[in-house]
Amino acid sequence: MxxxxxxxxxxxxxxxxxxxxxxxxxxxxxxxxxxxxxxxxxxxxxxxxxxxxxxxxxxxxxxxxxxxxxxxxxxxxxxxxxxxxxxxxxxPRRLLSPDQGPARRDTADLGEPVTGPVWLEPWPDDVPADEPDPAASYLRREGVELAFVAALQHLPGTQRAVLILREVLEFSAAEVAHQLDTTPASVNSALQRARKAVEQRVPPVSQRAELAALGAEGRRELVDAFVSAWERADVDGIVAMLADDARFTMPPLPAWFDGRADVARFLTERVFATAWRLKPMWANGQPALACYQQSPDDGRFLLGAINVLSLRDGRITELTGFLDPEVHRRFGLPRELREENAGQFSPER
Known part of the structure; x- marks a missing residue:
């Protein structure tokens, strides 16, 4: 030191x-x-x-x-x-699909892409599994879960800063007051308001805790089962893994589907019109999948989405599919999936 x-x-x-x-x-x-x-x-x-x-x-x-x-x-x-x-x-604030408009029932009309800097984007979880400094690894991952970052975007800027600096980074009230040119009393007041607002928007159990409860083997089994069902176009198998209130979102398209029945109908009528191959990965400290869709022209599997999985009690509560090619490029993923870059899911993070 x-x-x-x-x-x-x-x-x-x-x-x-x-x-x-x-x-x-x-x-x-x-x-x-x-x-x-x-x-x-x-x-x-x-x-x-x-x-x-x-x-x-x-x-x-x-x-x-x-x-x-x-x-x-x-x-x-x-x-x-x-x-x-x-x-x-x-x-503008970066938001997720449910913040932009109501869920849809009609799978034929997904709407026109909403362009511009309006959508919350995923965080590339690129910390190596053998990160030599556990503290550095923790700092890079803590507080980047999708639901938490989405909830932060609803706060006024100063409240957002106070919550992050105090709760995630654990600066003292005096340090935060100095950083924001205010008083410790104002920091504590802003923190109370921010906590209340965020608690209304995030699950009571964090994804970190959900994943810890599953354990490494449970995480691997869940992802393997999901990949297998998706690549077989097994809608019943996928739906069996979903919570009753599961959501499927796909920014920048405005359409999203709420509940197992509507998600199942969307999968059946739209998603599996073509074949897919999936590459397991991590994003926002959560299991994720690079989804490669088969081209009808030449049969190649080209990157079409990054799906981030949110969990509760071992079931999937949200499939957040990011369709923007610019987002994909930031993850450094190959545009085409070949046998040599398919990879395996590592449950350790």
Missing amino acids: ESARRNEAELLARARGGDAAAFDLLVAEYRSELTAHCYRMLGSPQDAEDAVQESLLSAWKGLAGFEGRSSLRTWLYRISTNACLRMSARR
């Missing part, structure tokens, strides 16, 4: 002297967690990257004003939080 502090102090001194390479090294260890923080604030990995870029540029330009009264990490969070607040004030 003492060696790390000395190294940081040395890099800080060099950076203040105009050494850009030293600055890059100085902030490198914080970049991933800052990006996760900005994703929670903004609901989009691309917006998060933009906010981090803006924040680090501001930090570089303002390094002479960093007096060391707080840690470098706290100072960087202050800059990035305020960058997110400015950005969120200029852009």
